[in-house]
Amino acid sequence: MNELSERFETHEAGDRQAGEKLRCDACPVMCYIAEGRTGACDRYGNFGSRIVRCDPVRVLDFAVESGAPLVPFGGEAWDGELVNTGRRFVTAIGSGTTYPDYKPAPFIVSQEVEGVDLVTVVTEGIFSYCGVKVKIDTDRHLGPETASVRAQGEAVGHVTTGEYGSQMLSLGGVHHLTGGSKSEGRVTCETLLDLCNKKPVELTIDGGATVVVEAGKAPVIDGQTEHRMRVGCGSAAIGMFATQWRGLVDEVVVVDDHITGVVSEHQAGKVLGWEDTGIKILGRKSTPGRYFKVSEPGLGWGGTSISDPLSILGDWNAKKGARPGLTLLMVSTTGEQFAYYELDTELKPVEKPFPERLRKSVGLIEDNCEPALCTVLFVGGAGGSLRAGVTENPVNLTRSVHGLKTYVTVGGAPVYVWPGGGITLMVDVTRVPDGAFGYVPTPALVAPIEFTLRKDDYLLLGGHAAEIRSIGDVLARGGEYFNERAEARAGADNPWPPLAQLRRAVPDGSP
Secondary structure, eight states, X not given: OOHHHHHHHHGGGTGGGOTTOEEOOSSTTOOEXXXXXXXXXXXXXXXXXXXXXXSOEEEEEOSSOSOXXXXXXXXXXXXXXXXXXXXXXXXXXXXXXXXXXXXXXXXXXXXXXXXXXXXXXXXEEEESSEEEEEEEEOSXXXXXXXXXXXXXXXXXXXXXXXXXXXXXXXXXXXXXXXXXXXXXXXXHHHHHHHHHTTOOEEEXXXXXXXXXXXXXXXOEETTEEOOEEOSSOHHHHHHHXXXXXXXXXXXXXXXXXXXXXXXXXXXXXXXTTOOOOOOOBSSEEOSTTEEEOSSOBXXXXXXXSOSXXXXXXXXXXXXXXXXXXXXXXXXXXXXXXXXXXXXOTTSOEEEEOOOHHHHHHHHHHHHTSEEOOEEEXXXXXXXXXXXXXXXXXXXXXXXXXXXXXXXXXXXXXXXXXXXXXXXXXXXXXXXXXXXXXXXXXXTEEEEEEEEEEEHXXXXXXXXXXXXXXXXXXXXXXXXXXXXXXXXXXXXXXXXXXXXXXXXXXXXXXXX
């Protein structure tokens, strides 16, 4: 049993071990913690006879390039002098939670930007209703849609609809976290936590492949690392590269699990004056030069199950242009598999050494393929209790977010907010600072969330006005959990949230 599993298993013993220990109320588990020890989540501890948030409050500096180490603001090493705070942003990372939900958010920070008073409300939200959407760039068949995805043998999600050049997984959700067995909930939480914190996770798909997923890295499928995302389906590849093959080869077939393309029949070939070759494809013809179902999906050529591309060809027809010596190029949608053939006297394709004249065109397909990556998007619903930390009337925050008056970030990273009721957000975890996500053993994920809006709008929606503090005061005095403040460089691709909100709320840039 790993360390995280042990923490899930031991939290239930809290009431029996009360004694002189302090009770932590930062989440529903309510651990009793001995002096010098941490609770089940490893986020809070008993130090100096008080409950302390063990990680520092993360303050991002958007004025300089990313990559520098954390610089502490609090503690004995800090002399109390504030550096320029003009481009700083107090994130919710390390801030603490609003649990048991009657109290305001841990930090409500004021900041003036271009003459406008802005407020940022930060809190670490406890998300039971959350999961991740995983995009895996590959043509390889991972498993049938709706098949269960497992980690450590437990079901943690399912395969969902494939997209162009990518296989998609939906992992987590409240039913896997709390609706199944205790082991299923623990493993689901652990899997989500590792994926959101950009760690590799091995997943197995019922009736399909084993995949190692790590945000921002290439997927490893059944032990094989993917390198390229396909440039398009077989038909698209024909359309893009037909001119490259004109005059160099008599026929080109681009093998693909979805749409296999044949240049002599395709509209692109016809426009270029391509002659008929008498080729026959063993698949379901869609439109001229486009074929479905040439093979079952798999790990072979173009996401099919075939290793020999000739297996998708029928007999060649001499009455429609087939002749001895006719040349044929077969290539996959990534250009990783390719072969060259010539028809013999019996009109059978015979593989020949690959000619140099065609290498440039195959290389062009490869050059137009993007690197294969895993994308992990955290998806969570910000519920009523989290919103109550922002305002006494939580629905007002929802209306403000959807009305574009409030800008939402996760650890300073921009999010996409889904339309419709509530605040359902989605964020690319590679844009979130490292180590931003945590957990509680209920089980649930803990994610930082920040709400930035104009101060006058905050007061109008019924915000906790008495709790507003300057950024300088936050850096100097911290909050109720006694942890240090630490500076980190912001991600280079992320906008400074206060300025992003100002531009969003006032498009012309005027106050």
